[in-house]
Amino acid sequence: xxxxxxxxxxxxxxxxQSAKLIEKYGLHHISTGEVLRDHMxxxxxxxxxxxQYIAEGQLIPDDLMINILDSxxxxxxxxxxxxxxxxxxxxxxxxxxxxxxxxxYDSDLHAxxxxxxxxxxxxxxMLNRGKETGRADxxxxxxxxxLDVYHSQTSPxxxxxxxxxxxxxxxGSGNVDDIFNTISDAIDxxxx
Ligand code: AMP
Numbered sequence: 362x363x364x365x366x367x368x369x370x371x372x373x374x375x376x377x378q379s380a381k382l383i384e385k386y387g388l389h390h391i392s393t394g395e396v397l398r399d400h401m402x403x404x405x406x407x408x409x410x411x412x413q414y415i416a417e418g419q420l421i422p423d424d425l426m427i428n429i430l431d432s433x434x435x436x437x438x439x440x441x442x443x444x445x446x447x448x449x450x451x452x453x454x455x456x457x458x459x460x461x462x463x464x465x466y467d468s469d470l471h472a473x474x475x476x477x478x479x480x481x482x483x484x485x486x487m488l489n490r491g492k493e494t495g496r497a498d499x500x501x502x503x504x505x506x507x508l509d510v511y512h513s514q515t516s517p518x519x520x521x522x523x524x525x526x527x528x529x530x531x532x533g534s535g536n537v538d539d540i541f542n543t544i545s546d547a548i549d550x551x552x553x
Contacts, residue, residue: 362468363388363443365548366450366459368518369476370511371504372483372490373533374540378476379447381541386548391433392447393426415498418506420451420514427458434462443471451515456522472551473522474544476533480508 363386367375376392383390397415400408407429414421421429430449438444450456463469478486484504491499498507522528529547533540 362441362466364463364468364470365445366470366473367445367447368473369533370478370483371507372487373476373478375447375476377537378541378544379445382445382544385545386443388443388445389437389441390445390447391437393430393449396429396433397421418498418503418510420510423452423454427455431462438466450518453517453521456518470527472529472548473527474529474531474547475519476531478533482534483508
């Protein structure tokens, strides 16, 4: 399996680039944010719990999030060429759990694509997305909280994966297709 993590701050383009990578490499996409939004839409018990955290810009607790990913993988990963993890892991315990989970499939993580985008551009992109899609957590107040959470809880994963030799640093500013080409080259060169 070719398993990739799409890593970056909220608004860094993970969803956009995932869609293009799936097409090119024939991978299966798992976005934990989308999984949670789907539960919220269907008003499941999990959706009700998730809604409170998401509205506050906070992360869903690790134990719960890891259990959710475990069951999504069980339903969706079998027989796939690989998975793109979009929005997971977001903490060190989640990264440790991902290692364990992939071991169940005799697999591991190939690379972590890190989209790096200046903060003012992130805010602008999320405000635009909020206007276009009506996504409730794309408002200035929640965006600021999400960025704080990213810096304190998620960004340490950059060093974690750099130490493992898996972090591919990508300039995530500019034209979507140019960024995609840079990512593809980085993945292909990393394979060799
Ligand atoms: P995203 O669509 O990836 O920006 O995620 C939207 C929101 O869902 C986040 O702000 C978190 O509240 C929650 N969420 C998504 N993925 C995770 C995760 N791996 N761990 C904890 N919370 C998450």
